[in-house]
Structure formats: structure tokens, C-alpha cells
Amino acid sequence: MHPVWSSFYGQWRLRSGGLTVLRENQDCPPERLLQSIWLHQRLCRERLKTVDGREVRVLHPGFHNREGGPDFKGAVIQLGDGPAETGDVEVDLQASAWKGHGHDRNPAFGRVILHVLWESPRAPGGGPPTVVIREALDAPLGELSLWLGSESGFDLPADLRGKCCAPLSQLAETEVTGLLHQAARVRLLSKAARFQARARQAGWEQSLWEGLFRALGYKHNVWPMQRLAELRPRWTESAEPLTLQARLFGISGLLPAELSRAHKGADLYLRRIWDCWWRERDQFGDCLLPRSVWRLHGLRPANHPQRRLALGAHWSGANRLPADLENWCVREVPRSELVHSLAAVLQAGPDPFWSWHWTFRSSRLSRPQPLLGVTRVTDLAVNVVLPWLLIRAEEGGNAPLARRIEARYFDWPAGEDNAVLRLARQRLLGVSARKGLPGAAAQQGLIQLVRDFCDHSNAVCEACKLPALVRDWKGAGRG
Ligand code: SF4
Secondary structure, three states: OOHHHHOHHHHHHHHHOOOOOOOOOOOOOOHHHHHHHHHHOOEOHHHOEEOOOOEEEEEEOOEEOOOOOOOEEEEEEEEOOOOOEEEEEEEEEEOOHHHHOOHHHOHHHOOEEEEEEEEOOOOOOOOOOEEEOHHHEOOOHHHHHHHHHHOOOOOOOHHHOOOOHHHHHOOOHHHHHHHHHHHHHHHHHHHHHHHHHHHHHHOHHHHHHHHHHHHHOOOOOHHHHHHHHHOHHHHOOOOOHHHHHHHHHHHHOOOOOOOOOOOHHHHHHHHHHHHHHHHHHHHHHHHOOOHHHOOOOOOOHHHOHHHHHHHHHHHHHHOOHHHHHHHHHHOOOOHHHHHHHHHHHHOOOOOOOOOOOOOOOOOOOOOOOOOOOHHHHHHHHHHHHHHHHHHHHHHOOOHHHHHHHHHHHHHOOOOOOOHHHHHHHHHOOOOOOOOOOOOHHHHHHHHHHHHHOHHHOOOOOOOOOHHHHHHHHHHOOOO
């Protein structure tokens, strides 16, 4: 046994169950270790060659992707005498995974420029260039697994931090927060301007509904949700939530034709929905969405668009949300109550079916669940409700109310973490992926920096102006 494991603390770590420990002579690493080896480049890098003999120069290994798609995004790789290319990297144990896992048919893998393999019993045909790393590790596997247990294998290595990280770390914490708040204010105002532009075309309420529905689409279903919101004047004529649900499910293409025999309660509800939809389907025949516009793969059940549409139907049926939001913004709300007070306005139901089921097909829950989880409230607040209320107040010439809404934005507690924030905290601010930010505005500001700077550069920060801007800002005495 390696000496580190034989100490009593080493034994505690082993018994914690959280470590992947390999024997020195174990032949095949788990994929997670392989990904970590690639991220940290625990490789004899000068020895890397593709199976067709080209030298592989890894200018940047890419950023670990925890969502669907390739394992690493935005890598910068040079093969042989070719130019440096930016693209994705997929890491697998064997070459056969490319076809076996369906990557060859999945458009999300269309930007893969390198397939990194543990071993390759045979050369793959037709996939991206491949490199085999089994013989190129910089230490035995057992030692590497020990290192993975000692470090946070998926925290960004210090040498992969962005070029802005050093100048930003020269700023005091309050200055960093001030900078993030400046960026957040730009983000707030640009979202508000979008509502203003849409309101000129379609009216204030319609612009709000479109914003709310887009936010209900979460990341992957923004556009079909936007389309449904645009059609709202057509489907919202009745105040009956069940009828509205039937219309939304029918128009969206998300209404299942039938359910399995195992879901009796769901079958009954589905029959009632179909009873409504049969009668009305023809009048919406020109605006039906194909089911293929929805991205449903890999969604958490709580984020499923069927559930979101049920919520949208309740909001529309009650038909008082815009007024309720305006009342909420003129009320005094203590900082500690911000999220819950808005959640109370946005919450709908209870719903006899959707309070007890995540989707049409899921089993009945043991306890009822709210149609809107508290974690989504912050997302709705910073992206929709506060920008919309702000521009309403400004257009109405109510400067004190506008200032109050802005203050509410900057007081708002931090929302749910996500992959963009985790990476940006490590890459720009040089802090651990686990260290959060002080509030939602700081989170929004950091996302704005990513959009304004990282998205216009690459993994090696080529031509990015932020480092110089931060230095100049500090030098001008503001830092
Ligand atoms: S691209 Fe710019 S903003 Fe992004 S990490 Fe690099 S230096 Fe920082």
C-alpha cells in the first residue's frame, strides 16, 4: 500500500468512500480519472501523437463540460504542421465508444477536434483525429488516482486561469464586487431595454409574458416558449386553467397520444385534456409546433416544459400577474424576504395533477411539489421581473420607484449556481469552483464579463482587453 494510505488519516480518507483509489497495477482507469488527467495534462506532452502519426500540441485542454456533449469545450490544439484549431475534445476509454455512444450521429459532437483515448485496439474509421494516452502518462496510474483524491481534480488548474485573473486578484474584494456590480447594471439595463423595445411593438403586458415564457424555457427551450408566448393572444381567451393547459400542450406538440397502463391517474387527466383539445384543435391548426423543436434530453423532471406550460396556463388563467408584480414592487419588502415574497406572487396552484407529477409520464409523487421551485424565482427576478418593472417605472417617469427596483436587484441573494459561473469564478477570479458569490447581482456581473470578453476570445485569452482594462482602472486610482 502507498505510504500515504497507511497513515491513520489516509485510512480515514479511504473509509470516507469519496475517493477513487486504483491499485498501482490496475490496468484501466475510470473515465473520470482519465478526464482529470486530460484537464490537468498529467501527460508527457511532448510525446503525444495522433494514431496517424501527427504531433499533438495542446495549447489549451479546454474547459470541462459537465452537461451533455463532449467532455471538454473550447480546447486549442495544433496537429502536425497545421494551424492551431479551437474546438472540443472527447475523452473515452476506447475508440469504439465514438460509434458505440452515438457520438458520430450526435450534432453536439460536431466540433470535436480530438478524440482522447486510453487505448485503441484498432484505429477508428471516420471519426475525429485520435490520440492514445496510455503510454504517455507522467506518473503511474495508482499515483495519479492518489493525486486526484488529494486535489480537486476538476477545479481549474492554476496555470489555466485567465490572463485577467492576476490583475483582478490585485483588487480588494470590495473593488471586485464594485466592478461586478457595474457589469451587472449594464446587464440589467440591457434586459430592460429589450422589454422596452418589445413593448413598443406589442405592449407592456405582452413583453412581460414573452419574458416570463422565455425564462420558463430555461436554457434549451427558450425559442419554442417564446413562440408560445407570441401566440398567447390566440390561446388565452378562456379563464379555465384546464382548457389553457390543453391548448398549450396541444399547440406545443408536447401532448402525448396515450399513456401506459401503469399510470391510471395520469390517463384520466390526459383524457380530460384530450377532450378539450379535440374540440379546439382545428382552430390552432396553423400554429402547431413540431415536437422536434423541443430539447427534452437530459432535462431534470422539474424543468420539463410540460410542467412549465402547466404553470404558464395557471398564470394566464388567473390573468392578474402583471398587476400583482406591480403591487409587489411598490410594497416594502425586507431584504431577507425578497425571494419568498416574489415566490408568493409567482406561485400557482395547487394543481390536481401537476402538484403531484413532474411530467405526464412520471409516477405520482409522495408529497405535492410547488409548480415553481424557489430556485427558479431568482432567475425570473433578475432576468424578467426586475428589468421589466424598472423600465416600466422609468418610462412612467417614476424615478424614486426605479431607484427602489434597482436597489432590490442589488440586494437580491445569490441564485442557483451553474456551469458558466463555476468556470468563470475559477478562470477570472481564481477562486474555487465551490466558493459562491455574495449576491445575484455579482453573479449577473460575472456572466456579463464572460459574455463581453471571454466569448470574444478563446481559451488562451487571445487579444482579450480585460486584463489591460483592469490594470488601467487600478492604475487610474479607482482600484
Ligand atoms: S478571455 Fe479575457 S475575460 Fe476571459 S478569462 Fe481570458 S482574460 Fe479573462
